[in-house]
Amino acid sequence: MRGCLIVIRWLAALAVLACGLASAQPRLPVVVLPSEHGVLPLDGLVQFWEEPGREYKVEEIVAEAASLPWATRPPGKQHRLDGKALWLRFDVDMRDSKPWYVTLSSSGIDRVQLFRRAADGRWVALEAGDSVPVSRWPVPGRLPTFELANTGAPMTYYVRVEHDRVDFGAELTLYSQAELLAAREREQLLMGAYFGIAALLAVVALANAALYRDRNFLAYAVYLIIFTLGQVAYLGIGAQHLWDRWLDWNASSTFLLPGLSAVAALWFVQVVTEPARFSRVLNLVVWALILALLVAVLFDTWTPSRPIFVARLMLTSAALVVVSALIGLVWQRGDQPDIRLIALGFVPVMVMALFPLARGFGLIPNSIFTRYGLAIGAAVEMPILFYAMTLRGSRRREAQARASALPKSDALTGLADLRTLMPRLEDVLARARSQKHACALLGVRLANHDVITAEYGRETLDRALVVAASHLRRAASDMDMAARVGERDFALVLEGPTTPDVATSRAQQLVASGLRQAQALPNGLTLKLQVVIAMLPAGPPDAESILQWVAETLSAFPPDSRKQIRALNT
CATH class of the missing domain: 3.30.70.270 (Reverse transcriptase/Diguanylate cyclase domain)
Incomplete structure (x- = not known):
């Protein structure tokens, strides 16, 4: 009888142990720094949990961590966080004497918090995103960046993200101090050149519009200015350098200015291609789409929500189809010598616009093309369009000059x-x-x-x-x-x-x-x-x-x- 009781106790202990092992969450390997490279993506090295509400504090998350359904975050994972909070955790063993940083790869995130334990056991919270001016970020810059603590022992970091209307898919990457500085220097060089050229072309286009009373150059200048401002807002340059303290404007400009750039692009195409020459109905359709897209952009700014944002994306997609139709029409029937070159200039932006549109619909994950596709397309488009517009303007001015010179020639x-x-x-x-x-x-x-x-x-x-x-x-x-x-x-x-x-x-x-x-x-x-x-x-x-x-x-x-x-x- 006594032997039976011993066996029963052993079986009960084994059952409890088995249940504990079954309920325990598998932890990811600890990231040891320094690594072989100065840049270390955390794909597959981060666990996530989507909190249904936004009420948990980090202390509660840590206390209940064993019972929460953590899962490994794979590359390209998208999170729909409307009204939710995304919790991420990863472990780092810092053995490097030089600083290391963790960066989220997207700008325009509503709110990002990084939590780490201090020496006295308290949790320290660092915050970035649109909820805080960039100048008050732990590491000011275009992207949310946090410095890791150098305690000489492994540490678990928790990241909390709030982001509405657009699926969150930013990757987490560890940078050494040297690599982070080098990456920012390259970024400043490329973006400085890009925005500098855009500003120069806009000024020259405005000068041509004023000097020669050229409506095409005026439309091009308006489109280029609004498109460039849209990229300034979308890429986080505005929040970093132009409107650091204007939090409300910073939050709305990320959606407003890119939307207005789509309206300006459609208007510019309408001015250049002149669809009324081919069909009055087509011209009315273009104007109706311009008005509808403008209303959708303004409505999305005043009353932001995912359904309105999706409707705006659908109108933008329709605008892209109409632009493609107009370009195809002038390519086939265009009787002006430079119209095909102008049509060719639109192609890079049209192709690259597909990536952020598909990203907005949640069809593809976050990538370099979804973040920088429009800027890359515009960098190719700007010299082609400006050259074509200059040729077109020169031909028209030459015809006007010949007409004015007829009494003497x-x-x-x-x-x-x-x-x-x-x-x-x-x-x-x-x-x-x-x-x-x-x-x-x-x-x-x-x-x-x-x-x-x-x-x-x-x-x-x-x-x-x-x-x-x-x-x-x-x-x-x-x-x-x-x-x-x-x-x-x-x-x-x-x-x-x-x-x-x-x-x-x-x-x-x-x-x-x-x-x-x-x-x-x-x-x-x-x-x-x-x-x-x-x-x-x-x-x-x-x-x-x-x-x-x-x-x-x-x-x-x-x-x-x-x-x-x-x-x-x-």
Whole structure:
């Protein structure tokens, strides 16, 4: 009987021990510092528990730790924390004499607290996130960062996170002091360059908009400014450097400014692509989407909630689809020479915008592309768009300049006309006589004018005259003037001081350029240019007589002459 009681007691003890082992939570390995590297991600080395409410204190968590359902946090784990608190714990054995830090990889977190035991057994709380100005963080910076205690013994750290509306997925990483400083220096260099270029382009775009009254540049400047401010808020630069003490604005700007940048981007695309040219209904759809997205962004700022935020993301996704449709439309039907380059400029941001959108919907985990994708896309987009906008603006201004210059220029070639040339030639002669230096007048004739008309028609002749005018422009320097003085005749005034060798070189350049095949002309058709050189102020006394002298010499040129250049007085 006594032996049976002993056996029963042993079985009961074993049962209690088995129950205790079954209920005990497996602990993760202790992280020993220093490690082999100065950067140590804590993926798989952190346990988590999602508290249904936000009432537990760290002392209660520690007291009930054995009974709480802790689980190992795998890489890419997402947490929906609306009204909840996320508790994380990890163990570190600090054996390094130099400081180590733990960093959360995302900015804009509502509230982050790190708890560690002090030497007297009390729990010390360190806090960062949007609930505290960055200047009062334990380690001020763009990302929540905490310094680990160097006690010479293993220590358990607890991290408490509050974050509403967007799933929390930030990774925890340990940094040595040297690696943390190096990472921040690289970050400051890259972001300083990025935001500096963005600010410079915005200023230049505003200047172009004001100087040339260019609506496209104005829309681009507004889009670039708002988009850059959105990135400043989203990446935590604003909270760190611009609005450190404005906690309410800091909390709302993370959602407001990126949302407004989506509105500005859609408006900019609408201005550049001009959908009304293709469909009035499409243009109304774009304007309706702009208004709806703006309302959703403002509503999400005033009454923040996850459903409104999701609705805003859905409208942003619709805007992305509309932008893609507009770009495809102008790519297919665009009749402007630079519109395809502008459409190409939008592609990097459109592709990279998919990552934060998918992250907002909870489809993909937090990553470098969800955090920095838009900034990377914008870095590629900005120079392409600015170059394309500059080309487009230059072409439009050139057309406007030609239109305004029509009373003083030839309508077909854009060169100066005879009325403009005569006073300029008089001024050149007067300066040459007063300063006792030489200048020159080159008379240029399209010798195969009649042949082109007979074989190819008037339209090809007009093209040939335009090509000849382009050759004269290339042969003229900034001080010279090229003009059309007759149906087939041109003139090039070479401002002094010049020499016969320079004038002959320009004449040879004109003849050679005319003999090259031009893309605007039919295959096999080249221009036969004959040139007469008059060195001035020698010869007739006035501009009219000089021009008549050169014209008579050109008329004496046989059209089939093998000699294409004739000097009158050199």
